[in-house]
Amino acid sequence: MSPSSRPAPADAPAPDETTEHGRTPDAPAxxxxxxxxxxxxxxxxxxxxxxxxxxxxxxxxxxxxxxxxxxxxxxxxxxxxxxxxxxxxxxxxxxxxxxxxxxxxxxxxxxxxxxxxxxxxxxxxxxxxxxxxxxxxxxxxxxxxxxxxxxxxxxxxxxFGPAAGVTEWEIEVGRSGLDPRWSGPADGGRIDLVDSAEARKLGPELFERFRPRQPGAVSRDARWWDLATGLVRRDDHPFTEPFWAVHRSASGEVRGLLAYHADETWSDAKQPLNTATVRGLIALTPAAERALWHFVCSVDWITKVRTGARPHDDLLPLLLPDPRAARVVTQADFLWVRVLDVVRALEARTYGAAGTLVLDVTDPAGPASGRYRLTADATGRARCAPTADAPDITLDVSELGTLYLGDESAVRLASLSRLAEHTPGAAPHTDTLFRTSRRPWCPDVF
Incomplete structure (x- = not known):
């Protein structure tokens, strides 16, 4: 996605009535x-x-x-x-x-x-x-x-509102405190290197098990995997064959997949100073995730590891005995969400507590505008419907997108005057409903 050169004027003309080719035949553009x-x-x-x-x-x-x-x-x-x-x-x-x-x-x-x-x-x-x-x-x-x-x-x-961000760390392996004699998981699991063809076989099924566990994840089609494994190549994205590492449990179940590549850097004293850059790491369990990070940090000659884009609250750097060995090199917004159907969007997700909230959503473009009553039960499920009741909060549809996956605080938005609180305590109540214990993350650029 997407470099438009500059913001378009907010008062730009509306789209014209068109035929399938954008205008009536022979009409001037x-x-x-x-x-x-x-x-x-x-x-x-x-x-x-x-x-x-x-x-x-x-x-x-x-x-x-x-x-x-x-x-x-x-x-x-x-x-x-x-x-x-x-x-x-x-x-x-x-x-x-x-x-x-x-x-x-x-x-x-x-x-x-x-x-x-x-x-x-x-x-x-x-x-x-x-x-x-x-x-x-x-x-x-x-x-x-x-x-x-x-x-x-x-x-x-x-x-659109920024709904999930990313952080990238660079790990100084020698300072991390990880055991340099590590030779594999201690729980009976194992890590195997595989080629791209094997990764193409194992990856899709693993990802389909992973993505329901990760708010913010988006679907991957067959072409995504073809590009990631080099079966399809693009002129504007030169392909370099990565190393693929698979984590298997003691019973042989695939629980994680790691892709990385390494540079070739040596000091003047003929000491290896290689950096491994992670292209992607997904895991079904915290143990598998920790094992894959430990693995890439234990590869001979690797002195630094670039993690690639990870969630803001990734297990890194706290899984390192010395978290200061990981420094942040990128921290930014990433996935943006624009709600089109408020009722279906709010009923699709779960909530952190039982409660009721009336939201007045402003949407100059129209599709999301309206007032909605959200009622969550003790199981986390909710019903949402249009209402004429007085609102508890008013917010723009872009701020609803920012809140939608649980990554932002309604209290903070209210402090920034980006959310209006009409009922005392409505902003913290919104946080109780919407915020999540782990932050959303989108692993993919599209």
Whole structure:
């Protein structure tokens, strides 16, 4: 996802009434000659070049890469802005499932490949494409929209809120206090190195068991695994074969998977100073997770480990005898959520206590606007319905997205005047309902 070049004006024109090609036949292109419509098959390669332009990559695409990416792109969900036949802005979505608190999944429209060429900034192109997509997503029955924001200020105006963040650490292995003589799990489990073909066989089933346990996780299709294991390769993402490590329990059950690569750095004194960079680590149990971290920190010649993007409350660095051996190198927002159907979204997740809350949701774009009564029972399940009752809190739909997966505090939002508390104590009551014991995390870029 998605570097649009700059925020579009908040008062940009609304999308035009269109035919399947974006305007009536022979009608002039509206909005200063820039036409927004679905991309035709013959235009897909030029559309990819516009994507590369927006991402500041060389604006070239090989025929084989275009064919491969076209096979994975639904042109009915692929928009382009065209000026005189040249594609100057891009937007694509695809079907996705998002895991919510409690382990249920909701249908989502995942927004990606959003760009506006530097020659066409501030013309409302992103606003028009986003309006098209959110209207289509609502018609499809999607409960939320999701994206990974390249730039922070853009997407709040479209109702998205940062819902799950990431942290990356760099571990100084020699300072960590981990036993350098470690040779494997002490509980009878084992760690095996496998090749990419074996990882491709084991990974999907493991991930399907993992994602219901992790709020914020999104679905992975077959192509995700094909790209991760090198069966499919892209021009703009050069593939380097990683090391794959599998954790198996004493009974042989696969409980974790780790992918990492290493550089080749030596000191002038001929001492190895290699850094291992983790591409991904998922585990079904804390024991498997700890064992995989211990494994990668115990590999000969590795003096530093880069963890990749992990949840803010990952077991690292506290699993290290000396947590100060892990320093934070990145800490940022990551997954953004836009609620489209408030009732279905709030009924899908579970809550931390029994209670009732009336939320007044403002949504300038329309689909989520309204007042809703949320009633949670002692099991954590809830019912939600429109109501005319007086609200306990008022918040924008973007703040609802920020609260949705349990990663933000309503009290903090109220302190920032981003949430209005009408009933005394409503903000802490909201936290009691919405906050979770472990923070949400999305392992994947899309």
């Amino acid at each position: 509206p909005h200063g000659g820039v036409e927004i419509r679905n991309v035709a098959d013959a235009e897909f390669t030029d559309w990819l070049k516009a994507v590369s332009t927006g991402f500041l990559r060389p604006p070239v695409t090989s025929e084989s890469d275009a064919v491969s990416r076209r096979a994975n792109s639904d042109l009915a969900r692929t928009q382009g802005a065209f000026d005189g036949g040249r594609c100057v802005a891009t937007f694509r979505s695809f079907a996705q499932e998002l895991t919510v608190v409690g382990g249920a999944v909701v249908p989502s429209t995942a927004v990606t490949n959003v760009t506006v060429s530097p020659t066409h900034r501030r013309r409302g192109l992103l606003t028009r494409m986003m309006a098209n997509e959110l209207a289509a997503a609502r018609e499809r029955g999607d409960v939320v929209a999701t994206l990974i924001a390249a730039e922070y200020p853009i997407y709040g105006r479209y109702g």
